Amino acid sequence: MTQMGFYFDQTRCTGCFTCAVACKDWHDTPAGPINWIRINTIEKGKFPNLFLSYLAIACNHCADPPCVKACPTSAITKREKDGIVIVDGEKCIGKDECGFKCLKVCPWEAPQFSIELNSKMEKCDLCLDRLEKGQQTICAEACPMYALDVGSMEQLQEKYGNIVEAEGFLNNDKIKPSIIFTPKRSI
Amino acid sequence: MKDGTAEMDENFERIINTGCCHDCGGRCVLKAHVKNGKITRIETDNEKEPQLRACSRGRAYRQRVYSEERLKYPLRRIGERGEGKFERISWEEALNHVASKILEIKEKYGNSAILFVPGGGNQGMLHGVTPVGLMLNQIGGYTRMWGIPSYEGALFASMATYGTMMTGNARDDLLNSNLIIMWGWNPANTVWDPGTSLWLAKAREKGIKIIAVDPIFTDSAAVLANDWISIRPGTDTAMLIAMAHVIITENLQDQPFIDKYTVGYDVYKEYVLGREDGQPKTPKWAEKITTVPEKTIINLARDYATNKPAALIAGWGPARTAFGEQYSRAANVLCAITGNIGINGGYASGFMRAYSSRESVGSTGKKKEGPIKQNDETSKPKKPRPQDNLVDFNAPPRKDALYKLRGGTNPANTRVHFNDYYNLILQGTKGGYPADIKMAYICGTNRLNQYGNVNKGVKALKSLEFIVTHEQFMNPTAKFADIILPANTFMERDDIAVPWLGSPYYIYLNKAIDSRFETKSDLEICRELSKKLGIKTSLLFLPEDQILRIFASPRKDIKNYNKMKKEGYYKVKVEEPFVAFKKHIEDPENNPFPTLSGKIEIYCEHIAEKNNPLIPAIPKYFSHDEHYDSPLAEKYPLQLITPHNKRRTHSSLHNIPWLEEIEPHAAWINPTDASVRNIKNGDLIDVYNDRGRIRIHAKVTERISPGVVCVYQGAWYKPNKDSVDLGGCANVLTQDSYSPGGAFPLNSSLVEVELYQKEQLEGK
Numbered sequence: 001m002t003q004m005g006f007y008f009d010q011t012r013c014t015g016c017f018t019c020a021v022a023c024k025d026w027h028d029t030p031a032g033p034i035n036w037i038r039i040n041t042i043e044k045g046k047f048p049n050l051f052l053s054y055l056a057i058a059c060n061h062c063a064d065p066p067c068v069k070a071c072p073t074s075a076i077t078k079r080e081k082d083g084i085v086i087v088d089g090e091k092c093i094g095k096d097e098c099g100f101k102c103l104k105v106c107p108w109e110a111p112q113f114s115i116e117l118n119s120k121m122e123k124c125d126l127c128l129d130r131l132e133k134g135q136q137t138i139c140a141e142a143c144p145m146y147a148l149d150v151g152s153m154e155q156l157q158e159k160y161g162n163i164v165e166a167e168g169f170l171n172n173d174k175i176k177p178s179i180i181f182t183p184k185r186s187i
Numbered sequence: 188m189k190d191g192t193a194e195m196d197e198n199f200e201r202i203i204n205t206g207c208c209h210d211c212g213g214r215c216v217l218k219a220h221v222k223n224g225k226i227t228r229i230e231t232d233n234e235k236e237p238q239l240r241a242c243s244r245g246r247a248y249r250q251r252v253y254s255e256e257r258l259k260y261p262l263r264r265i266g267e268r269g270e271g272k273f274e275r276i277s278w279e280e281a282l283n284h285v286a287s288k289i290l291e292i293k294e295k296y297g298n299s300a301i302l303f304v305p306g307g308g309n310q311g312m313l314h315g316v317t318p319v320g321l322m323l324n325q326i327g328g329y330t331r332m333w334g335i336p337s338y339e340g341a342l343f344a345s346m347a348t349y350g351t352m353m354t355g356n357a358r359d360d361l362l363n364s365n366l367i368i369m370w371g372w373n374p375a376n377t378v379w380d381p382g383t384s385l386w387l388a389k390a391r392e393k394g395i396k397i398i399a400v401d402p403i404f405t406d407s408a409a410v411l412a413n414d415w416i417s418i419r420p421g422t423d424t425a426m427l428i429a430m431a432h433v434i435i436t437e438n439l440q441d442q443p444f445i446d447k448y449t450v451g452y453d454v455y456k457e458y459v460l461g462r463e464d465g466q467p468k469t470p471k472w473a474e475k476i477t478t479v480p481e482k483t484i485i486n487l488a489r490d491y492a493t494n495k496p497a498a499l500i501a502g503w504g505p506a507r508t509a510f511g512e513q514y515s516r517a518a519n520v521l522c523a524i525t526g527n528i529g530i531n532g533g534y535a536s537g538f539m540r541a542y543s544s545r546e547s548v549g550s551t552g553k554k555k556e557g558p559i560k561q562n563d564e565t566s567k568p569k570k571p572r573p574q575d576n577l578v579d580f581n582a583p584p585r586k587d588a589l590y591k592l593r594g595g596t597n598p599a600n601t602r603v604h605f606n607d608y609y610n611l612i613l614q615g616t617k618g619g620y621p622a623d624i625k626m627a628y629i630c631g632t633n634r635l636n637q638y639g640n641v642n643k644g645v646k647a648l649k650s651l652e653f654i655v656t657h658e659q660f661m662n663p664t665a666k667f668a669d670i671i672l673p674a675n676t677f678m679e680r681d682d683i684a685v686p687w688l689g690s691p692y693y694i695y696l697n698k699a700i701d702s703r704f705e706t707k708s709d710l711e712i713c714r715e716l717s718k719k720l721g722i723k724t725s726l727l728f729l730p731e732d733q734i735l736r737i738f739a740s741p742r743k744d745i746k747n748y749n750k751m752k753k754e755g756y757y758k759v760k761v762e763e764p765f766v767a768f769k770k771h772i773e774d775p776e777n778n779p780f781p782t783l784s785g786k787i788e789i790y791c792e793h794i795a796e797k798n799n800p801l802i803p804a805i806p807k808y809f810s811h812d813e814h815y816d817s818p819l820a821e822k823y824p825l826q827l828i829t830p831h832n833k834r835r836t837h838s839s840l841h842n843i844p845w846l847e848e849i850e851p852h853a854a855w856i857n858p859t860d861a862s863v864r865n866i867k868n869g870d871l872i873d874v875y876n877d878r879g880r881i882r883i884h885a886k887v888t889e890r891i892s893p894g895v896v897c898v899y900q901g902a903w904y905k906p907n908k909d910s911v912d913l914g915g916c917a918n919v920l921t922q923d924s925y926s927p928g929g930a931f932p933l934n935s936s937l938v939e940v941e942l943y944q945k946e947q948l949e950g951k
């Protein structure tokens with residue numbers, strides 16, 4: 001089985017949010033709490049000795065995704081073919097009825113919900129529609145700094161190594177997130 | 188599948204190649220997916236490298252086109268100016284009204300009573316201000332103004348030192364540097380040429396040291412640079428001069444270069460060493476002024492002088508200050524005395540244009556080179572051409588203009604500065620201004636919001652007889668208009684655009700969708716208005732495609748216009764990275780600099796003739812009325828800076844939800860300044876001075892130097908009944924004056940900050 005995943009070069013991310021806006025445009029997500037890809041800011045230090053980095057993070061399409069196990073209605077599945085974790089909106093019973101079971105077990109807050117009552121979970125599907133046409137994900141293709149890449153983990157590791165740590169990212173070996181980094185080192 | 192059949196299929200999606208065209212340094216590729224006449228999605232350049240990838244602003248454009256806030260119909264004001272009350276009228280009514288007012292004012296007061304207020308909100312060749320200017324010239328002209336807020340100081344310095352704006356190297360040449368200094372320059376947020384940040388990242392990854400000098404720990408400083416030097420705003424000139432002091436006293440200057448290519452080094456040296464005014468400009472002297480430690484200044488000077496080739500990139504922001512032109516001059520001179528000009532990996536600073544796609548080239552496509560002939564006020568009057576503005580045609584050169592130098596956007600005979608236009612309106616000829624203004628024709632600009640001293644602007648705009656504007660949204664300026672003509676967006680028309688600094692490419696903007704509602708393009712508006720003004724023949728009456736081809740025709744580097752139109756961009760093949768002044772350095776006999784002396788002017792003869800101590804012939808550091816050490820600083824102890832942020836392009840795109848959520852609008856303040864004022868992160872605070880007061884959330888952050896407050900420019904002015912601006916518009920607090928060399932002092936304001944006492948104000 002191929003496992004698709006992300007590469008993120010933290011040393012290059014300028015926090016421009018182009019990936020996030022491109023994602024919202026492509027997937028027609030309104031402004032608001034639903035962010036398939038999120039950009040977290042990490043600020044450290046005291047003037048004038050400062051550290052600033054960004055962490056762009058979507059869904060890590062884990063090798064052993066806890067959200068799949070946590071979902072009471074099997075709405076979340078992991079695709080055999082490419083390891084992409086997808087959610088079936090028809091099957092999802094909604095956040096209030098369910099109690100955010102998927103979100104609670106995800107270390108990186110990938111499951112996203114609108115503020116509407118009992119809204120269904122949605123999240124990054126690695127641009128399945130684009131991947132099936134042989135296109136790159138919209139976020140990776142948007143990044144003006146070429147800090148994002150998406151592909152099979154094998155290929156990514158060959159190109160970029162296999163570091164699974166970065167500022168603001170807490171790894172979880174058990175569930176094996178499909179992401180590797182070029183981390184920015186803190187002061 | 189043929190087009191006709193395809194259109195019938197409701198799932199058929201066409202991809203229209205267009206581009207982003209607001210007033211940033213970019214111009215990027217956008218590919219609009221259009222289904223049933225509606226844009227559904229936007230992609231960017233995904234073809235051959237180097238790609239012209241759009242930033243978040245362009246990617247969010249769908250929300251701008253389909254915003255509920257779009258102006259849909261022509262509007263006539265029914266409330267007070269600024270109140271925002273309008274009624275819908277027909278185009279026929281609106282244009283008749285505008286035409287009759289223009290003709291009435293022209294008849295009654297003369298053409299100089301018409302003030303044309305243009306702006307860079309649209310950067311296309313065809314739409315925006317171009318057709319308006321042509322139209323107004325055809326009825327006898329208008330009062331125009333000089334000075335561009337973005338870069339006037341940098342432009343003046345570039346012309347004084349080098350005689351040209353073409354002073355930049357191509358971005359890929361950064362990889363040839365040994366050291367890069369980003370001075371007051373934040374390309375991660377203010378897109379210059381697309382790819383600038385990427386080239387800087389690649390340079391750093393190659394091991395090239397990059398240093399950022401800025402009052403803010405910007406995204407560029409944090410991500411692209413290895414080191415950040417924090418500096419007190421408005422004191423950059425002092426640090427640059429102190430660096431010259433280190434270089435001169437340690438004999439690190441490139442003397443052969445100085446001897447061969449420059450004039451005036453010895454005069455500058457006298458000033459730097461203190462022989463002129465008794466004050467040696469030592470790093471110790473500069474430390475007190477700049478807050479940059481002496482040792483840091485010394486090290487940077489040594490690094491810069493001894494790591495050739497080194498690129499000192501002097502951004503425009505520090506030149507947007509009182510005496511801003513001195514900063515740019517001091518930077519240019521530092522490049523010159525270290526011999527970092529005309530070589531790969533070096534950089535001349537100056538205006539920093541690096542390719543001629545933006546320059547108005549002659550019909551042969553070649554510009555004359557060499558030292559220029561003096562063309563002073565004694566030369567005989569010229570005969571006006573149809574495209575000339577008769578109001579100030581043949582007026583004598585304005586005081587302090589570098590009128591003997593060719594090029595630039597600095598019309599020598601235009602006598603009112605753009606940041607002085609409220610005084611022009613309010614005082615007129617009685618106040619010594621050249622005209623009595625009765626009406627304003629505004630296009631492509633949210634003028635009230637984007638220039639100094641908004642509250643004075645409110646008074647000025649209220650005093651006019653008539654205001655018309657082309658607008659897309661009900662922004663603060665539009666609220667003051669009598670007639671608003673709703674303009675379409677660049678997604679709804681064809682145009683061609685080039686980047687600010689002229690990287691070697693063009694963007695062709697293909698119309699993606701029909702104009703929404705009753706909006707029209709600026710060209711369409713001017714065509715119809717021209718007829719109502721009695722204009723019989725006009726370039727504007729030609730078919731749109733023909734006009735565009737005429738406008739593009741001097742650009743001889745567009746070898747295949749149709750290909751450009753089809754693909755949405757045209758990337759010009761260049762053999763090697765452009766390096767400014769390469770041939771001037773390699774073969775100076777045949778390629779003198781286009782200055783009066785034919786050399787790089789450390790001492791500028793043309794400035795010297797003006798005999799104005801506030802524009803010295805060599806760069807000098809000055810304090811001023813709103814500097815940190817001025818008496819006013821006792822009342823207003825904090826320095827306000829008003830840079831561009833990452834989510835707007837000036838005031839355009841302010842109201843786009845996908846962009847608004849990127850970064851909430853807030854005043855940045857250091858924890859030391861916040862705590863003594865009992866301010867916590869997120870509190871609502873008032874930032875104020877004698878010009879006005881804004882109410883805004885505080886972002887308490889270590890990323891800003893103590894003593895400095897940052898309010899990113901471009902947020903929309905929204906006054907309450909007490910004239911407190913709740914929109915957080917930075918220009919409520921800035922000055923409506925200008926520096927002798929034309930710089931806009933928008934980063935030179937003193938302010939105080941206080942926690943907003945809600946109860947107190949509600950009780951009033």
